[in-house]
Amino acid sequence: MNQTRALPLLHSLLRAVALTALATAVAWAMDGAYSLASQAMAYLLAVVFSAFRFGRRDSMLTAVAGVVALNFFFVPPRFTLNIENADYGFTLAALLLVSLVVSGLATRLKAETVQARLRERRARQLHALADALAAAEDEALLLGRSSDALSEAFGKDAVLLLPDATGALKQHGPGSLPIDGDAAKWAFEQRRSIGPGTAYWPELPRWYTPLPGDERALGVATVVASLPDSPGIGEALRHLEAFARQIGLALQRGQLTQRVQAAALEVKTESVRNALLASISHDMRTPLSAILGSATTLSGQRQYLSEAQQQELLRNIEDEVLQMTATAENILQLARLSSQRVGLRRDWESLGEIIGAVVGRQRRRGDQRLVVRVAPDLPLVYVDAVLIAQVLANLIGNAERYAPDDSPIEVAASSGVGELVVTVEDRGPGLGGEDPARLFGKFQRGRDAPAQGGAGLGLAICKAIVELHGGRIDARNRDGGGATFEFSLPRGVDAPALPASIGPEAGDKR
C-alpha cells in the first residue's frame, strides 16, 4: 500500500523538478532583457501546464519549486534564498498565491472536461446500443449486439447471463470467466445491482446488474468493476445500469412480440381447423340428409310411390353414398398428407393411363360427358399415381357438379416446357369473380356453389397433392364460358430407357 502510494508522489516530484528546470532555462534566457515579474510568468506557465497535464498534486509541487527557483536564481542576492528587499518578497508571495489558485482552477477545469467527455461518450454508447437493439430481429441477434456493446463500454470481460428453461442462469455466448454464480443469482432475484460502490457485496471484483423486466429480471449483466475508491465509480455504475435497462427493455419487447406472434398463429391455425371441420361437416351432412330422406320416404310411403319414383330414390341413395365415399377419401388423404411420416409412393407412371382409369370409372358410373385428349408420346412421370388420380377425380367431380348435363367436360394432358400439364374444362358458370387462390385455399366453395356441395375440401387437397409433387395448380374462366382447372407436374429426369435385350423379346424366357 505504502509503496503504491509513494511511487506516484515520487513521479510527481520528478515531473515538478523537470518543469521547474525548464522554466528556469526560459527565465535565464530572458535575464537582463526582461523584468523579474516577466521571469515569474515563465514559472506560472509551468504551473498551468502541469495543472492541465498532470493534475493538482503536480501543479502544487511545481508552484512551490518554481517560487524557490525564482528566489534562488533571479531574486537578488542571486544564488541565495535570501531576499534583498520587500518588493521582491511581494513578487514571490504573489507568484506562490497565483500559482496555487491557477493550479486549483485548472485542475478542476480539467476534471470537468474529462467528465464531460466521458458523459458524452457514454451517451453515444447508449444511443448506439438503442439503435442496434431496435434493429435486432431476434433474441440471438439482440443478445449478440448487447454483449458487443457491453464489451466495448466496459472491457471485453463483459458477460450476459440469462435464465434457461429451469430458471438457472447461463452465460450467453462462449468463454469461461470467473463469474460468481451466487452473486449473479442474488442480483437476479433481488433485482439490485451489487459490487463495488453499491450497498451490497462491495468486495466483489465485478458488478452484477439485473436486466430489468416488467415483473421480474430477465437476466444479469456483469462487467469488471471500477476500483472501489476511484472517483467516477458512481457514474460508471449508473452507466452500466442504463445499459442493463436498455437491454432489458429490448429483451422484453422481443419476448412480447414472440408471444403476440404465437397467439396470432394459434388463432390462424384454429380458424383453419374450424373452416376444415365446417367443410367436412357440410360435405358429410349433405349426402347424409339426402340418404336419410330417400330411405325414410321409401320405408314409410312406399305404397304411394310409383315404381319409377322408388327407383329414383334408390338411385339417389347410391349417388349420395358415392359422394360421401369421395369425401371420406379426401378426409383420409388429408390426414395422411398432414402426418409428416407418410411420404409419396412415387413410381414411373403414365399420365394418360391415370386419366383413362379415372375417366373410365366415371363413365361406368353413367357420366357420358367426359372427353379425353392426351397428347401422344407423353413421357412417363415420377409421381404417386393414387394421389394424382385423386386430384383428377376431384377436379372432374367438381366439373361434373357445375357443368350442364348436355355439355362436354374435357380432360387433356400435354407436354409443356419442363412439365406436363393437365387441364379439366367445363362449360359451367365459370368462376365468376372468385379469386382462384381463395378457391384452393381455405376449404372454400365457390360463391355460386350448388347445394350438393363437396368442392371445398376437394380443391384444397388437390392443391396440397400437386404442391407435394413440386407442381402448381390454377383455375381460370374459360374462353367462351365455363371454367378451366389446370395443374402441372415437373418432368424432372426422364424414365430409364428400356434395354433392347431384356426379357422374352430377346431371349426365350417363356
Added chain:
Amino acid sequence: MSATGRELLVIEDDAEIRLFLKTSLVADGFEVFAATGGREAQAMAGHRQFDLFVVDLGLPDIDGVDVVRFLRARSQAPILILSAQTDEARKIEGLDAGADDYIAKPFGIGELRARMRVALRRTGNAAPNYELDGLAVDLDRRQVRRNGREIHLTPIEFALFARLARSAGRVVTHRQLLSDVWGAEYVEHTHYLRIYMGQLRAKIESDPAVPRFLLTDTGVGYRLAGE
C-alpha cells in the same frame, strides 16, 4: 348365378356387412358361413372345405393378410379381400399373399357378384381362351383377334396380354406381371409395364385413352376386363 350348394365363408367383423352379405348371397343360392375374426375363420377353415372366401383386411384379432396366407396354404378356393378405398399398399400385400382379387369398401352387391363370378370361374374350368366384345384370344395358338381380324403382337406384348388373359377379370399386381413376364429380377421395373401396356392398348383398344379391355387399377396393377 348357378351357385347352388356352394359354401362361402365371410370373414368380417362388422355385423351390418355380414348381415347384408348373408342376405343377398343366400338369395343367390350360396350357403353362407360367417366368422367375426381371424381365429374363428382359421378354426372354421380347418373343419370344412369352402368354395370361396371373402376376407376383410381390417380384422380385430389377426392381420387380414395373415389370414389370406393361412387360407391359401390350405385351400385352392378363390379368396376375395375387402379393403378401404385408399389403402393400395394393403391391397397389394393381400394380393401377393394369394388373394384372387379385392373389392374396395364401400361396394355394391352387383360389384361383389361380378368379382365372385370371375373368381369362381377360375376354379371351374381353366379355359385357356378369352373372348369379350369382339376381342378373342387363343392362348395355345398364340392368336389375338379383334372383330375377326388378327392383331400382331410382339412376343413381350403377347406374354403380357396372355398373363392378363389367364387371370381375366381379376387384378394382377405390377409385381406379379413383371415377375411372370420378365422375371423375378425385374419386379421394380414398373416403367416397362407402362410402356408395354401403352403399346398393347394402341393395338387392341378402339379408344386407347379410355380403355375398354386393358384396365388400370391405379397403384395396384392391371386387369383384363372380365365381362
